Amino acid sequence: METVIDSHNISKVYEETAIPVHAVSEIHLHLERGEFTALVGPSGSGKTTLLNLIGGLDRPTTGYVEIGGVNITKLKDNQLIDFRLNNIGFIFQSYNLIPVLTASENIEFIMLLQGRSKSERETRVHELLRQVGIEDKHDVRPAQLSGGQQQRVAVARALASKPRFMLADEPTANLDSVAAGNLLDIMAKLNREENMTFIFSTHDARVIDRARRVITLQDGRVISDERYAQK
Amino acid sequence: MIIRLIWRNVWRNKRRTLITVMSVLFAVLIAISMKSLQAGVFGHLIKNVVSFHSGYIQIHKKNYWDEQTLDNSFVSTPALVRTIEKQPGILAAVPRIESFVLASSGEVTLGALCVGTEGEAEDVVTHLRANLISGSYLDKRTNHTLLSQGLAEKLHLHVGDTLILLGQGYQGAQAAGKFAVGGIVKFGSPALNSSLIFLPLTAAQEFLSAENILTAFALGLNESASLETIQTSLRAGLGSEFEVMSWKDMMPDIATHIKADGTFYNIMIGILYFIISFGIFGTVLMMMNERRYELGMLLAIGMKRRLIAFTLLGETVCTSILGAIAGAGVSFPIVWYLQSHPIRFGGEVARVYSDFGFEPVIPTLLDAGIFIDQALVVLLIALLLGIYPLTRAGRLSPITSMRQ
């Protein structure tokens, strides 16, 4: 077993308001390679905040986060950006893509940031487009793609950087159920065939159903953490 | 790919980019055409004024300009002539001896300035031959005079008549002589037209008992020569015995006028660019707000702040340069046309101009330097405006930018 994410007693307190908000409280989270984990809980329970902390987009008020053995909480801003680039695949709820670049350019872009060679970029873009099933849309800009297609490009883009794990905050929230199902199929397949680690938040019962581990948050605390057999 | 990204972002909002490009184009067009006109008018003015009589530069014995007498003169030696001639940029150096005299014919006696000069060189520097309206030009084999038209009229003299000159020669000698009027020259400037009498150099030196003595060298320069450089270098070469004066020193009023007008132009153009800058800044602001989410996303997935900033700066610079190129492109044919077809004007003003020996035109100067200057100004403004998105990119936070 290989530990991918290890959070040590992390808390996040927002003090911008009159009454401090304890968005995330004392969470120990441990994710092994190949896990397919859903983060659930009512609105305001701290899902987004927790994902931001383990994704290195935000820093915990107390505690620290280790990714692949690296304490990312100690990294400087620029090091953290680099760390995200090379270790974490992000899929956001929507508007993941650069609107002026085509689907394949969006995928290529992240590899360019990583400094990969042109030939490597080109072969990989092809392969990724095929994996998410939109080879025919390679030359199309995001505005001409459906929401589901856009999210698939986002998955391909996240995958392109060869991350340690994929992090998705409500990836299906803006999709109809068919598109959501397709996206989950793709994610599950990557998990199964490439042992890619996923952690995603969701409200959608059908999406929760597909997860093999479900962590439930309430008021910033983990209230349950259950594992299921492969579905 | 980054370049492609910048270029496509520039055209993301076509209408807005076009408006920005047009406003830069407009500013550049105004700046270039105003500057070209101004440079043309001043170039023309200087050329005219200089070719009246002074030349671009004069060399005198130290203190001659303050006290213009024959005693403040110098001996023309071959070494001196060589020092002047080896200076690059000089078209011609005309040796002169000048002295105030009394000119009389019959009952009338008037004060005049007698100018002994070398006819051919004089023509190169001040185009004196072109002013000839009757008779013949200076000829060093004779001692015939060229009389300015106003003076000739007052003295009732015509070509072929005799003129008597009286004055004080070199070192207090008496100077008196009779000269045949060889030709009449007309000057635009009334002051010159009523006072000048030209003699071949040696005839004048003989008349003034000043063999080999000069009061000035008047210099004509090549089109491209730099006045200041030549002046400085001549000063160094000739030493402290001489004074080297440019037309600016001899005619400070005109120099001041040109300088004041230049300052006025700079202020006007400054205001114009200031207004345009605000317009561009507005679009930069709008663009930054519209793209807040996208920039946050780019930072989240691992695009360095420096690269984000570079992209944003690239967009501003690219838009401004497009405007500058378009502006220069539109200005070029206009300025080029105006240079070859200067604006002519008529009426009273034109008559006054002609009387002064000016062509009644508003000339325009086509000068690459003016285009390059304006392009650089626009680039500088773009870079300054680009500082704002740069600082924004520095402070960007992925979670705050991406919160809906």
Ligand SMILES: Nc1ncnc2c1ncn2[C@@H]1O[C@H](COP(=O)(O)OP(=O)(O)OP(=O)(O)O)[C@@H](O)[C@H]1O
């Ligand atoms: N920047 C902030 N400043 C102050 N409070 C914040 C900030 N961000 C989040 N919060 C608060 O922290 C708590 C957790 O928010 P979070 O967005 O993590 O919840 P969530 O589980 O993702 O909710 P949802 O399901 O609606 O997306 C909420 O009470 C929220 O109001």
Ligand SMILES: [Mg+2]
């Ligand atoms: Mg959320």
